Amino acid sequence: VxxxxxxxxxxxxxxxxxxxxxxxxxxxxxxSFLPRLTATARYTRLSPLTNASLGSTDSGGSQLVSPDPPGTPNPRVVAIPVQSFTFPVLLDNFLLQAQIVVPxxxxxxxxxxxxxxxxxxxxxxxxxxxxxxxxxxxxxxxxxxxxxxxxxxxxxxxxxxxxxxxxxxxxxxxxxxxxxxxxxxxxxxxxxxxxxxxxxxxxxxxxxxxxxxxxxxxxxxxxxxxxxxxxxxxxxxxxxxxxxxxxxxxxxxxxxxxxxxxxxxxxxxxxxxxxxxxxQVSGSGEVTLANPNQRRFPQTAEWTPTWSLTLQATWSPxxxxxxxxxxxxxxxxxxxxxxxxxxxxxxxxxxxxxxxxxxxxxxxxxxxxxxxxxxxxxxxxxxxxxxxxxxxxxxxxxxxxxxxxxxxxxxxxxxxxxxxxxxxxxxxxxxxxxxxxxx
Structure with missing residues (x-):
């Protein structure tokens, strides 16, 4: 019974x-003992934007330079035309990122x-x-x-x-x-x-x-x-x-x-x-594959890998x-x-x-x-x-x-x-x- x-x-x-x-x-x-692993995939479409140009904005602009070595008496002076240019604006942005955080x-x-x-x-x-x-x-x-x-x-x-x-x-x-x-x-x-x-x-x-x-x-x-x-x-x-x-x-x-x-x-x-x-002390590592990659200058429409390591200590009274x-x-x-x-x-x-x-x-x-x-x-x-x-x-x-x-x-x-x-x-x-x- x-x-x-x-x-x-x-x-x-x-x-x-x-x-x-x-x-x-x-x-x-x-x-909770396992490090935190995060994976991110992101696509961003930017709005069109016109960047400011570098150099002369006039089509007939020129710059005076001397072809002679420095210190030459009565050096020759030559006018060289200057072309204006701007950095490209890449509207399509792609990102693949992996991050690991160790508490x-x-x-x-x-x-x-x-x-x-x-x-x-x-x-x-x-x-x-x-x-x-x-x-x-x-x-x-x-x-x-x-x-x-x-x-x-x-x-x-x-x-x-x-x-x-x-x-x-x-x-x-x-x-x-x-x-x-x-x-x-x-x-x-x-x-x-x-x-x-x-x-x-x-x-x-x-x-x-x-x-x-x-x-x-x-x-x-x-x-x-x-x-x-x-x-x-x-x-x-x-x-x-x-x-x-x-x-x-x-x-x-x-x-x-x-x-x-x-x-x-x-x-x-x-x-x-x-x-x-x-x-609170933590360490983290990050691997990024982006097109374009923000760390590359100037930006190009290419896939570029980068990585980073971080050690951080935070405390609040x-x-x-x-x-x-x-x-x-x-x-x-x-x-x-x-x-x-x-x-x-x-x-x-x-x-x-x-x-x-x-x-x-x-x-x-x-x-x-x-x-x-x-x-x-x-x-x-x-x-x-x-x-x-x-x-x-x-x-x-x-x-x-x-x-x-x-x-x-x-x-x-x-x-x-x-x-x-x-x-x-x-x-x-x-x-x-x-x-x-x-x-």
Whole structure:
């Protein structure tokens, strides 16, 4: 029951999806370690533009120069015509560019902490899934034993009904023999009616608890269902001191491990939040193939490759208060988790104490209710004999039947509680993790 409840738990399946989401965040954080590579392809069409000309704008312009070497006396002077020219305007521009950026400082101040935080968050999600399965296993066992209790209560109610019917027959016989009054007969018939109602209630409760077990195990109504456990079987004794069980629970419970993992994630995020205290250093490289290339002068309608390398450090004092506030927020969240952890530890201790006391009480109850059941059975037998011989009233028999029914229920409850309390102790100390192995 416990294993199937753990395997089919919808709450555990929901936690499995949380694991997938956390694993995706880990992959995302890991991808941040890769340098950022960007590729760009661009075409630009420029509007027509007339550039200013260089040189004389007159068609007949000239410039006087001397063909003789410098320092020649009375050098010759010759007039050379000057032609005006302009740079070409290229209207079609093409660009192919690849850029790589390496966040050098972020590797140490942000990315590594982010990856660590995502990893711890994924671990916490896995532990939460284990916790959900372990809880479902324990709930399934408790539902199973509760159903056994309800089935046993139905048997007790049917036995009480048979006892009441037998007493009603005796009352009628005694009335016929003038040893009992009509009131005794009516009282016996009233007890029969009450017992019939109790049987119907017990049937409804048994059906309800069976449905609860089927829901816990996700078993359809068409699938056969059997109990398969003997309540009379002797249970193994619980060894160890209460202090040992408390220590084991506070050491092994998955809830505490989940809080520890979440705390580690918050600490890593807090370190990342304080990265603004320091300058941000990055390096980049760029390769450009352009037509025309802006670095070539004058521009020509040709494909020209160029490259560049950049090392940059940036820092803003405005980041300091922002980083400080972010770090303080994470410190507060960590303190909140620590307080929650102490609350969980106290709750675990209380769980262990309650389960341990319940085991002791139910084990004692098994022994005492056995004697109680034997005495009540014999008391009813004697009361009936006395009533049949006219030496006791109907009230004595009815009271004896009531005591026997109570003794039967007490014995049933003792056996069931002994099993439920052991299941709860197993959960309280974290041993139910065996139903939810780590993936």
């Amino acid at each position: 416990a294993r199937r409840a753990a395997q089919t738990s919808f709450s555990a399946k929901a936690q499995d999806e949380s694991i997938r989401a956390a694993a995706a965040r880990v992959d995302q954080a890991w991808a 050098i400082s972020d590797y140490f101040l942000r990315i590594n902490q982010g990856y660590t935080a995502a990893t711890h968050a994924r671990d916490a999600a896995r532990i939460d899934a284990q916790t959900a399965r372990a809880r479902s296993a324990t709930d399934g066992k408790v539902a199973f034993y509760t159903h056994i209790r309800a089935r046993g209560a139905l048997v007790v109610a049917e036995q009480a009904l048979e006892d009441a019917k037998a007493h009603a027959v005796d009352a009628k016989n005694q009335e016929a023999a003038a040893n009992a009054s009509r009131a005794d007969v009516l009282r016996a018939e009233t007890a029969v009616a009450a017992a019939e109602l109790q049987v119907e209630r017990a049937k409804n409760l048994a059906q309800l608890t069976e449905k609860q077990v089927r829901i816990a195990m996700h078993v359809p109504d068409s699938e056969p269902f059997s109990l398969g456990e003997d309540l009379e079987a002797t249970l193994p004794p619980v060894t160890g001191t209460l202090a040992d069980y408390v220590a084991e629970g506070q050491r092994a419970r998955l809830e505490l491990k989940s809080l520890d993992a979440n705390g580690d994630a918050l600490r890593a995020q807090g370190k990342s939040a304080k990265a603004g205290y320091y300058p 405005n980041d300091i208060p922002t980083s400080s506030a972010g770090g303080s927020e994470y410190e507060a969240r960590i303190a909140t988790l620590e307080a929650q952890k102490q609350t969980v530890r106290e709750g675990i201790e209380l769980e262990v104490v309650q389960a341990h006391q319940s085991i002791r009480e139910s084990d004692v109850g098994i022994a005492t209710t056995k004697r109680q059941l034997e005495s009540a059975t014999e008391a009813l037998r004697v009361a009936r004999e006395l009533f049949r011989n006219g030496r006791a009233t109907s009230t004595v028999v009815t009271d004896a039947e009531t005591e026997l029914t109570r003794a039967r229920l007490e014995a049933l409850n003792a056996h069931v509680e002994a099993r439920i309390s052991r299941a709860k102790l197993e959960h309280a100390v974290g041993r139910d993790v065996k139903y939810a192995p780590a993936e």
